[in-house]
Amino acid sequence: MLRSINVRIGIWSAAARRPIMECFRIDESGYTGYDLLNADQRFQGASAIAISNEDAALLIKEHFPNLQATELKYRTLSRRPSNATKLLALQRDLLTAYKCVTYVCDKRFLLVLMFLDYAVEPYYYERGFNFYENGQNYALASLLFYAGPTILGKEEFDALLAAFQRAVKQKTLGSLMDLVSAARKTRWRELPEALGPLAQYAAPECLEAIATPGVDTDAALVVLQSLISRMEVMADGPYRVEHDQSKNLLSYHELLQRLIDHDEVAEFRQSEIASLKFPLQLKEVKQVDSKLSPAVQLADVMIGAAIEAANNLTGLRTGGLDPEALTSLYREGQFIHLLPSIDFEEQRRFRQGTQAAEVIDYFTNNVFGHRSGKGGGEVG
Structure with a gap:
């Protein structure tokens, strides 16, 4: 009996010494597969946040103490004007205290x-x-x-x-x-x-x-590359990703696993703020039930608000959070976008020395075979 207790203590001690791998929770919005001309969903994007489920649950309870739903969903909450102040306060806390990044792209662009x-x-x-x-x-x-x-x-x-x-x-x-x-x-x-x-x-x-077989217009790889470029910088070391079990995220899951499995050494500069280095520090990707993951629910809130703001700022829709109030909460490096710009000189400066051609060829030949073709491999 005493030996059994000592063995258990030894196991617990070893577990306590083993570092817990940092985890980013991600969620997406606006995914329409190959169809980038979908008039109802002009923008696509995703958010990633490094927060524990315990901290996420406390934040949800703090900002929405009377929440009756089984999970926090931005689309549902944003329908009530009375929730606007709470949603902005919640995101202020997330953007101030936690590692996070949001990416939005104009699918037509x-x-x-x-x-x-x-x-x-x-x-x-x-x-x-x-x-x-x-x-x-x-x-x-x-x-x-x-x-x-x-x-x-x-x-x-x-x-x-x-x-x-x-x-x-x-x-x-x-x-x-x-x-x-x-x-x-x-x-x-x-x-x-x-x-x-x-x-x-x-x-x-x-x-x-x-x-070419495998070439498509799916935006998932572009979105993931942008998130990964920031997660790799923000992570303190090896990290993992959890995301919802939704059908839309199956494409993201497959791409993440392929990127994780690629173990060759390579590094590319893609813009003034974006670079990509292999092998990734990302070591694991897992699907979870969002109802059981408060952290994934917060990622849903972040990307939902960002997509809504993009629609409002471009005049496609009205209502919801004040987009100016939301965008003012973001700090440098927390928001990435792929949007058209006629400031050509700024574009040239921002992408001076880019290795975009090398990135595309590398992904084509070494990571995805013909999966990514000649395009879709650049980070905005």
């Missing part, structure tokens, strides 16, 4: 970037030009985003993006020829640098890139 990655860049690559140098692809994408409808024709530009998205998904000869036809129906001669490879030449290298 991302689709334009992917169009340039697949339907334009291969043409220049074959001719020895670095299309990504100093972020010039972002400048061209921003120009297309804002001026494309006017320069190329609004209906024609919309049809081009829809045809591109469809061609990437279907990968049939018919869908590829439809894409070339859509490019030729635009006023492409007004911007031949962007549309010439398809409209003038039907460039085989571009069509081949689009038809």
Whole structure:
């Protein structure tokens, strides 16, 4: 009996000495798979926060002592104006006291970037030009985003993006020829640098890139790369990730596991604030029931509020939290976005010396095989 007690004490002592791996809880919003033109969900993003379930439960109880629901859901809480002050106070506490990051991207802008990655860049690559140098692809994408409808024709530009998205998904000869036809129906001669490879030449290298097995327009990898770039900086050492069991997060789970499994040594600079180094400090990813994880519920609150603010600031929707009040709570490094910008000089400075081309090639050849293709591998 005494020996049994001593053995148990020894086990407990060893467990007490073993460091507890830091855990970031993440949640997403706005995921629509390959469809980046979904009019009802313009923005996609995710939040990550390093907080224990115990601390999360205490914060929820402090700010919402009379909560009757089985879990905290931003969408439900934000419907009541009386909850606005509480939601802002909760997020102020999270952003002040805990490691966290939120990423939001404009999916239409991302689709334009992917169009340039697949339907334009291969043409220049074959001719020895670095299309990504100093972020010039972002400048061209921003120009297309804002001026494309006017320069190329609004209906024609919309049809081009829809045809591109469809061609990437279907990968049939018919869908590829439809894409070339859509490019030729635009006023492409007004911007031949962007549309010439398809409209003038039907460039085989571009069509081949689009038809590559595994290439898609899913934004999950872009979102994850951005979160990971910050989690890797914020983590004190090896860490793990927990996320909800929702269907949308299955794609995130698979991608996270692939990134964890990649153990080759590599490092890339992607922008002024973003870099990526392999192997990752991230060691484990786990799915959990959000009803049993107050920490995951707080990640839901953070990304839900951020997506709502993006919709309000762009005039797509009204109501909910004051977006200016929310954005003022974020400190440097806590919010990352992929949005169009016509401040081209700032874009150039921000992405000076970027290794975007190297990152894309590395992911294509070493991490995902053909999973990521020529595009979708950049952090905003």
